[in-house]
Amino acid sequence: MSELTELTIKETARLLRLRSFSAAELVTAHVEQIERLDHRVKAFLRFTPELWEKQAEEADRRIARGDLGPLVGIPMAVKDVLCVRGVETTAGSQILKGFRPPYTGTAVARLFDAGAVMLGVTNCDEFAMGSSTENSGYFSTHNPWDLDRVPGGSSGGSAAAVAAGEAMIALGTDTGGSIRQPAALCGVVGMKPTYGRVSRYGLIAFASSLDQIGPFTRSVEDAAIVLDAMAGHDPLDATSSTRQNDVLRDFDAGVKGMRLGVPREYYEVEGMEPAVKAAIEAAIKSLREAGAEIVDVALPHTDYGLAAYYIIAPAECSSNLARFDGVRYGMSSQDALNITEAYERTRRKGFGTEVRRRVMLGTYALSSGYYDAYYLKAQKVRTLIKRDFDAAFEKCDAIISATSPTVAFPIGSKTQDPLSMYLCDVLTLGGNLAGLPGISVPCGLTEELLPVGLQVLAPQWREDVALRVARAYEVASGVKAEVAPLV
């Protein structure tokens, strides 16, 4: 029943109600797909059979009762930074090995309530710091389109799982592009909502002012459905918003009459591959043909975005990761002579190179005497970048660009050069700094048969606009997210 692993939520929901198959059978099909492929893709860190059995059973009971919820019985993978009660959750780090949170985060809990069935926990860069999933404290994940290449990151396991048909939907987190970039590199849909749209309660924080949870799916509509189920105010997260957004409003209205902004700065970034540029130009053409007005917009502070991001995110992470001290949970050095030594040993052993690098960068940036020159300056740049977007959205309804300047790169090709890895996020992190909703949709394959992603950014709280444009592109181009042709 391998075709069961290629469906979208909409198709599945219809077939489940027609009793073409049961939720239990749907889960079994995905588990078989995992058994067949995951030893090569390595998308999952661990599996949750006790959950999928119970949740699939419950889903079949709900279907029998006539429950029409679109997510009932939908097999889901969850990134290793989202706490699920009783399930080992490690943020891809050795320091949390064996940690089983006694609570489930709000976003996951809402999807459980909506009927989703959890298959397992997906691999990611340690504490979501990375763009290739090679910084995982466990192992690297492979891109289902070319197993010698990275899936992107940090949510690489989730993107790969959906691309390989091992899960119908997956959750990721996006701090500088960690959903959109792996979605682009794996040829699936990935969406980062407006900052504050989805509760961060239960998300192991990397950079609190930038982190958002979002879905990976194989269609734009599926992304909207998953987002809709997760979104909304949560009394446990003071930064979650009470604003409403009907994400499926005008979903199929097309782009006729819409103004789509093309920022020159985003097409001239360092390292933009010609094949990516060509794919995006083709996408622009097809959107124009679909009736959109393409307008030039300026994002003049783009060049400073990366620098600001790599001050703010490490600064917040240096503080967020202070709690991993070996005192209450996770790895703990037992042979130290005093508390300072215990901290040092636990953290040196528990954290990987990139995490240690960012903790040190952030500590430095916040230090007395450097705060004004680094952290404060970066916050000012952040404000300027927000203003750039505000001004751009005066002239257009949404901004379109490549999601990543490159296609998936070979495993190991950037691990020795952190700066080249940081450049992977150059087109996505502006959306995080400004708190905007953004989506990456598949935009065809290069000659090497590697996926390219088209990014749509919309004004804050206008997920509906981002989804409408993405949907219009999906229809106009005929490019569909598909399960990678792994043999």
Added chain:
Amino acid sequence: MQPTTRSKMFCGCAVGRLGDPPNSNVCEICLGMPGTLPVINKAAVEACLKTALALKCEIPRHTKFDRKNYMYPDLPKGYQISQYDLPMSKDGFLELDGRRVRIRRVHLEEDTGKLIHAGDKLHKALESFVDLNRAGTPLMEIVSEPDLRSADEARDYAVALRTLLRTIGASEAEMEKGQLRAEPNISIRRTGSEELGVKTELKNINSFRALHRAILYEVVRQTELLESGGTVVQETRGWSEAEGRTFSQRSKEFAEDYRYFPEPDLPPLEIDPVWIAELRLALPELPGARRGRLTSDYGLPAGDAVLIAADRDLADLFEGAVAAGADAKHAANWIIGEVAPTGKIPTAEHLADLVKLVTSGSITRDQGREVLMESVETGRAPSDIVTEHGFAQVSDEALLMALVEEVMEANPRAVEDYRAGKKQALGALMADLKKRAPEANPKVASELLLRLLG
């Protein structure tokens, strides 16, 4: 100061009480588990704003929380959520003996947990334990300007703050429960010098007595140091109650860099001016204002007014009793002399009743004490108690005359002595009279006695 709240500063846990089993008032949030987030306790904000208003502080429209970063096992998140550059309030004052002690700021933060070391000394401890019941408990930090000139003033200031916080209901401020801790900064300077000397900060003083002793000790230590040609080092020092001395903890060179930055998990707060206005209107009369009114409206001496105004319950009792018809000066005497020392507070009506019974001469002062005690314990009105016990004072001359005659017959020697000019013999006669009949009105009885003695 720990504001009076049911739950902790950023989670729903009950505020721990002294004696709770270790780690029994904790949840994933105050334990700093991964993925958890703080949410601000509105009651703590309200208590802080009330305190700020009572201290005549300015309340800015915008305020925010910041992270103070340092690692210690009693600090679960590796940072304390506090307020750095935009505190909830600033620039107020507290009146102390007609003088203003300026308040720099009042802000909110969270407390840490507690470490318990197995062994006398930390460096010898074989094991250390962490109790996080207090972690996340709300704290208000009230920072004063360097306006206090002595250990006495510092203690008076602390006492006045406690009175104020209790009056407005912002904190129970019980030192033995750790709800009020002081961190005095001490410096000395030459007489006439304008410039403040190098200061030391004493950490976590938890009684008024310790505050007073520690400051006195520190003043002497600094004086001796300077007089012997040394210099005071800016540092934080601890206070050993047992040894009666302060000791160095951490000098400025080794001071921690707290790397303050805005807490990204809590959006900045915008304080609604309407809320402030409502809180201001709801504030009870503050001790300073009440003290003034007790002297001007009731004619109480300043000393009495201070004692009564310092305790809201006593002040309410006083005004209630006067309203119920008691003489103000007498009511004050009864409150200061009898009610305050026992802490057992009668109703205002009962106190008024009692004061009237004594001032009208129906019962003696001594009887009044007994009646008051019984009234507080049973909740019955003094006049009912007096009637029941036949306590009422006897002033009837005919009845007393018989008694006086009886006393004179029983003490012929004293009578003789008095008539021979030994006036002090009257005392012995009166004592015997009181013994035989405590209810006798002593004034009437002594007049009769003098008349018969000629």
